[in-house]
Amino acid sequence: MLVRQPVVAGRFYQGNPEKLTNEIDKYLSAHSASENAVRNAWAVMLPHAGHIYCGDVIGSTLAGVRLPSRLVILCPNHTGYGRMLSVWPQGAWLTPLGPVKVDAALAADIIASGGGFEADTQAHAGEHSIEVILPFLQYQTGNLSIVPICVGTQNNSALAGAGHALASVLRMPQYADTGLVISSDMNHYENERATFAKDDMALDRIMALDPAGLLEVVRDNKISMCGAGPMALALYAALDMGYLDIELAAHETSGKTSGDHEHTVGYAGLECFLQKKPAQAS
Numbered sequence: 001m002l003v004r005q006p007v008v009a010g011r012f013y014q015g016n017p018e019k020l021t022n023e024i025d026k027y028l029s030a031h032s033a034s035e036n037a038v039r040n041a042w043a044v045m046l047p048h049a050g051h052i053y054c055g056d057v058i059g060s061t062l063a064g065v066r067l068p069s070r071l072v073i074l075c076p077n078h079t080g081y082g083r084m085l086s087v088w089p090q091g092a093w094l095t096p097l098g099p100v101k102v103d104a105a106l107a108a109d110i111i112a113s114g115g116g117f118e119a120d121t122q123a124h125a126g127e128h129s130i131e132v133i134l135p136f137l138q139y140q141t142g143n144l145s146i147v148p149i150c151v152g153t154q155n156n157s158a159l160a161g162a163g164h165a166l167a168s169v170l171r172m173p174q175y176a177d178t179g180l181v182i183s184s185d186m187n188h189y190e191n192e193r194a195t196f197a198k199d200d201m202a203l204d205r206i207m208a209l210d211p212a213g214l215l216e217v218v219r220d221n222k223i224s225m226c227g228a229g230p231m232a233l234a235l236y237a238a239l240d241m242g243y244l245d246i247e248l249a250a251h252e253t254s255g256k257t258s259g260d261h262e263h264t265v266g267y268a269g270l271e272c273f274l275q276k277k278p279a280q281a282s
Helices: 017-030 051-063 104-111 133-138 156-170 192-207 211-220 228-241
Strands: 044-048 070-076 085-087 092-095 098-102 145-151 178-183 189-190 243-253 264-275
Touching: 017 051, 017 133, 044 051, 044 228, 051 133, 051 243, 051 264, 070 104, 070 133, 070 228, 085 104, 104 145, 104 156, 104 211, 145 211, 145 228, 156 211, 156 228, 178 228, 189 192, 192 211, 192 228, 192 243, 192 264, 211 228, 228 243, 228 264
Parallel strands: 044 178, 070 145, 070 178, 098 145
Antiparallel strands: 044 264, 085 145, 092 098, 189 264, 243 264
């Protein structure tokens, strides 16, 4: 069986299962909502830095929602290896909490969808941006299965085509209970004021359901949001499937933990709810 081994356990997050469980529980319980307040979400955006820096944002985002047990996870490509749209095709991903099954049937249908997706494990081999968030999803969701996709482009046309193709697969009856997770940090290594300002420009386009505008504002303002491509792809898919109501659950910078407010990374958590498209005015 094809198994993706963890590569940043013990560095970005606890490698010991008991310590990792306690760490995740701490971040989630700090923002726990009553059962009646927890809503079913179609998608979330989560940051992927070390848990000490972004665990609170992840916990705040996930504590108020219930995700499907089958998830397509879209992440950026930090390493430059592999294909433009790299799908891990089968097997499992291993974390200190145990293996997470890859939904091979869904992966195969995405690869066959005509959206430029290709079976490829090289892009994922040293890529941390799914691995870091996976234990949170694994802890919170029973019987979790995933399709990991590493997105190595910010080309609008390519992402639009991929988003439309992904939506065509997710509309199949057998995948009606599938959700999305987008892995992304926000602006990198500027002072906190600049980071919040640049983050807000990108978040504004996301909340407006404007994937082309997101890519444009990131490019034109030199916003180093690593997951702009994955988010644009997700927005294109959502626009094909319905109307996405997006709520900002949390927004912080690394300065909250490090105390360094001159060289910060932004972290935002988004909760996304898929609805029917609003009726057109006559």
